[in-house]
Amino acid sequence: MSDEKDTINRGILPIPDPQYVGLTTYDAKDPDTKFPPIEPLRPPKGAPNVLIVLLDDVGFAASSAFGGPIHTPTAERLAKNGLKFNRFHTTALCSPTRSALLTGRNHHSVNMGGVTEIATSAPGYSSIWPKEKAPIAMTLKLNGYSTAQFGKCHEVPVWQTSPMGPFDQWPTGGGGFEYFYGFIGGETNQWYPAIYEGTTPIEPEKTPEEGYHFTEDMANKAIKWVRQQKALMPDKPFFMYFAPGATHAPHHVPKEWADKYKGKFDQGWDKLREEIFARQKQLGVIPANAELTKRPAEIVAWDETPEGMRPIFAREMEVYAGFLEHTDHHVGRLVDALKELEVLGDTLIYYIIGDNGASAEGTPNGCFNEMAVLNGMGTLETTEFLTSKIDEFGGPNAYNHYAVGWAHAMDTPYQWTKQVASHWGGTRNGTIVHWPNGIKSKGEVRSQFHHVIDIAPTILEVAKIPPPMIVNSVQQAPVEGVSMLYAFNDTKAAERRETQYFEMFCNRGIYHKGWTAVTRHGVPWVGAYKRSFDEDVWELYDTSKDWTQAHDLAKENPTKLAELQRLFLIEACKYHALPLDDRTFERFNADLAGRPQLIKGKSQILFGGMGRLSENSVVSTKNKSYSVTADVEVPKSGAEGVIIAQGGNTNGWSLYAKGGKLKYCYNFFGIKLTFIESTQSIPAGHHQLRVEFKYDGGGLAKGGDITLYVDGKQVGQGRLEQTVPMVYSADETCDVGKEGGSPVSPDYGPTGNEFSGEVNWVQIDLEKDDHDHMISPEERFKVAMARQ
Numbered sequence: 001m002s003d004e005k006d007t008i009n010r011g012i013l014p015i016p017d018p019q020y021v022g023l024t025t026y027d028a029k030d031p032d033t034k035f036p037p038i039e040p041l042r043p044p045k046g047a048p049n050v051l052i053v054l055l056d057d058v059g060f061a062a063s064s065a066f067g068g069p070i071h072t073p074t075a076e077r078l079a080k081n082g083l084k085f086n087r088f089h090t091t092a093l094c095s096p097t098r099s100a101l102l103t104g105r106n107h108h109s110v111n112m113g114g115v116t117e118i119a120t121s122a123p124g125y126s127s128i129w130p131k132e133k134a135p136i137a138m139t140l141k142l143n144g145y146s147t148a149q150f151g152k153c154h155e156v157p158v159w160q161t162s163p164m165g166p167f168d169q170w171p172t173g174g175g176g177f178e179y180f181y182g183f184i185g186g187e188t189n190q191w192y193p194a195i196y197e198g199t200t201p202i203e204p205e206k207t208p209e210e211g212y213h214f215t216e217d218m219a220n221k222a223i224k225w226v227r228q229q230k231a232l233m234p235d236k237p238f239f240m241y242f243a244p245g246a247t248h249a250p251h252h253v254p255k256e257w258a259d260k261y262k263g264k265f266d267q268g269w270d271k272l273r274e275e276i277f278a279r280q281k282q283l284g285v286i287p288a289n290a291e292l293t294k295r296p297a298e299i300v301a302w303d304e305t306p307e308g309m310r311p312i313f314a315r316e317m318e319v320y321a322g323f324l325e326h327t328d329h330h331v332g333r334l335v336d337a338l339k340e341l342e343v344l345g346d347t348l349i350y351y352i353i354g355d356n357g358a359s360a361e362g363t364p365n366g367c368f369n370e371m372a373v374l375n376g377m378g379t380l381e382t383t384e385f386l387t388s389k390i391d392e393f394g395g396p397n398a399y400n401h402y403a404v405g406w407a408h409a410m411d412t413p414y415q416w417t418k419q420v421a422s423h424w425g426g427t428r429n430g431t432i433v434h435w436p437n438g439i440k441s442k443g444e445v446r447s448q449f450h451h452v453i454d455i456a457p458t459i460l461e462v463a464k465i466p467p468p469m470i471v472n473s474v475q476q477a478p479v480e481g482v483s484m485l486y487a488f489n490d491t492k493a494a495e496r497r498e499t500q501y502f503e504m505f506c507n508r509g510i511y512h513k514g515w516t517a518v519t520r521h522g523v524p525w526v527g528a529y530k531r532s533f534d535e536d537v538w539e540l541y542d543t544s545k546d547w548t549q550a551h552d553l554a555k556e557n558p559t560k561l562a563e564l565q566r567l568f569l570i571e572a573c574k575y576h577a578l579p580l581d582d583r584t585f586e587r588f589n590a591d592l593a594g595r596p597q598l599i600k601g602k603s604q605i606l607f608g609g610m611g612r613l614s615e616n617s618v619v620s621t622k623n624k625s626y627s628v629t630a631d632v633e634v635p636k637s638g639a640e641g642v643i644i645a646q647g648g649n650t651n652g653w654s655l656y657a658k659g660g661k662l663k664y665c666y667n668f669f670g671i672k673l674t675f676i677e678s679t680q681s682i683p684a685g686h687h688q689l690r691v692e693f694k695y696d697g698g699g700l701a702k703g704g705d706i707t708l709y710v711d712g713k714q715v716g717q718g719r720l721e722q723t724v725p726m727v728y729s730a731d732e733t734c735d736v737g738k739e740g741g742s743p744v745s746p747d748y749g750p751t752g753n754e755f756s757g758e759v760n761w762v763q764i765d766l767e768k769d770d771h772d773h774m775i776s777p778e779e780r781f782k783v784a785m786a787r788q
Helices: 073-080 094-103 136-141 214-232 256-258 268-285 308-339 372-374 383-388 404-409 452-463 558-574 777-786
Strands: 049-054 084-085 148-155 179-184 196-197 199-202 239-242 347-353 431-434 444-446 500-504 507-512 515-519 538-542 604-609 628-636 641-648 651-658 660-666 672-681 685-695 706-709 712-720 734-736 758-766
Touching: 049 094, 049 308, 049 452, 073 094, 073 308, 073 347, 094 179, 094 452, 136 148, 136 239, 148 372, 148 383, 148 404, 179 214, 179 308, 196 672, 199 431, 256 308, 268 404, 308 347, 308 383, 347 452, 431 712, 444 500, 444 706, 500 558, 515 558, 628 641, 641 758, 660 706, 660 712, 672 706
Parallel strands: 049 239, 049 347, 084 444, 148 179, 148 239
Antiparallel strands: 084 431, 179 196, 196 199, 347 431, 500 507, 507 515, 515 538, 604 758, 628 685, 628 758, 641 651, 641 734, 651 660, 660 672, 672 712, 685 706, 706 712
16 A cells, blocks of 8 residues: 555545636636646545455355355455454344445444334434435545445335335435446345346346346446446546345255255254364364354254155255355356456455344245245145255245254354344354455454444545545544454454444344343244343353353353443443334334335326336235226237236236236245136227226135226136235336236246237226226326325
8 A cells, every 4th residue: 555645635525626726817828827637536545446245144154264064165265365254243134234334333323223124213223324424335436436336235215115216325326336236125036136227127138047147147247347447447446345135035046056065964954063163163263162052942953853854954955055155156256357357456355254144034944935934824835845846946936945943053153043133143254354465464364353334444444535524515423333454464453343232123232342241032933022121031151261152151240241231221322222122013014113105095006117116116905905907008919918917926916918818817925826817808909907806804815806807897707715915025026018027927928028019007996896897087187196
């Protein structure tokens, strides 16, 4: 790095334009005509490129770089020429970790106390980033960096996730990134992703059958972007945030990658933990005196699992392993591209192997279709059903997740998993730092205690950029992280992060000078909390001697425990973690939680060409009677293709034309598909097509009668015996005039399913029981005006 003095005042962003003060001549040819040249904005001389790779739902023990069973050669290669941080921590959940990473502040401090879908109006939990805590990408962009984000963005408030924004927290809006290619939300189908380029929804250029996979696609886009950046602006450093959806569920990977691990996990999760633990000691990523924590009683022993389920369990883990290795491979392609551009040596790389612990959200049995679990209907997937699907796990027809036992094993040697912020299994993630021009040490381990909020101040220090005082006219709050640069070349340096609180779903803990006090309020696979906060049992660990939190000292040292409990409350108050909120149903209900809703009322009009609308963007038709009316123009060649569809091949419904006839398909978790077809073809010309569903009532997920109409005349009828109660998909969308993503119905494919004519508009009405099967222009106008 250069010691040349930077003369630009970078405390106010955007940096004010320089003002010329001097002689103004009449004639530009006058010898006294002198103006300073226009200088393009650049960071201080010597500022490196920065690449942050953040994997999703990968536990401390998954990667081979940290003793895991999954081959990750890119991670190993970077670690061999860089550093492994084995006491690096996250928040135990995705949106909070990502917000902390991108702002350099604690997750409650930037109002991301949970995922965006459960935001409340309370400070610390609203999901709205404060203007006085600008993200690092904004600071770097306004200091002259090129900035780009690829992959997952789960920091946008749910009421701002439609294609109409506002884009205050989208990457290319208020996020500070000049380019974005990825998805908005917690997860996406890797075969049929809901992709945005900037703020515009786009469709993949290939199908799964043609070899498409999102991780490969986003790596291709990242490589293309950085090549262009260095070709056109070689003197300008870049900041790239590369955040795959992998390895979050659904675990999607080409079959050949999963098959690499055939038979590798037949021994089960208990034996696997022992194998990993031994390798971790051999690698030196845990101390020689570390103890393997016990498996909690809440997680069944492998030897006690039903024998009929064991092949299914093994395949779940084989698919997950292939998914992680596949992801590491594409990270490697990006690293290779930097090497080919001859900028790898001057690029600070953070390879963070997981945004939290391994996910235990797959239930004790895992699943073929995660949507069944999320809808509380996991019992639909019997052993017989799962066995029949074993060869399809990981493929385009699956939406699979693995069993809790594997998640626990992937967090070896620690207790618990993702969501459980009280213990290291939820928050400790192996992290690799690679920077040949800035780190002299090679292949070493660093054990200073650090947290994801420490990355932003590290970047600012290595780039010699001061934390800004004002950004976009707003005075900035202090960055809450501490730079990690001091430890890069000094393995014995005293750690500079002495205190860190943790809280997620009321699982909470505090670290202070080697001690931790923690309490677990619940577990991920149990939805309701049955005890009060005062009933939570606190544990105490001296982690300077007890690396894994294996020996609870609460009874032996109540004074120390009380001291740390008090400190937790102080930190929780300081960063807005209070009040603790263990409500479940209430936080998913926008009205009760106090957050805005994008869609309100009992009627909605959509227009032809609208698409990639998330479930938050469309009025919900679940557990109630409804009608869907489409105003269309049918060509002389006949009606064919999708009129409107919501969901995908694992859940949803579609109104479409097939062979000239009107058709409706209801896809119930991919297990049962119900079809209703008109008795006659739709004539050419202008028509209103309609489907009505009369709900049986009596609770959630009940059945009902389906009736089809053309111009108000009944043309078909049928019955649904059961319906989806809560959510069709985490990422599949609603589309008008065609269907994006995976297809709800097998009657058409993922491409080429556009309606053959024109869809003028589609109106969704809830609980409309006046039996008027036509919508007049006056009525449509009235509803449209009411929606403004």
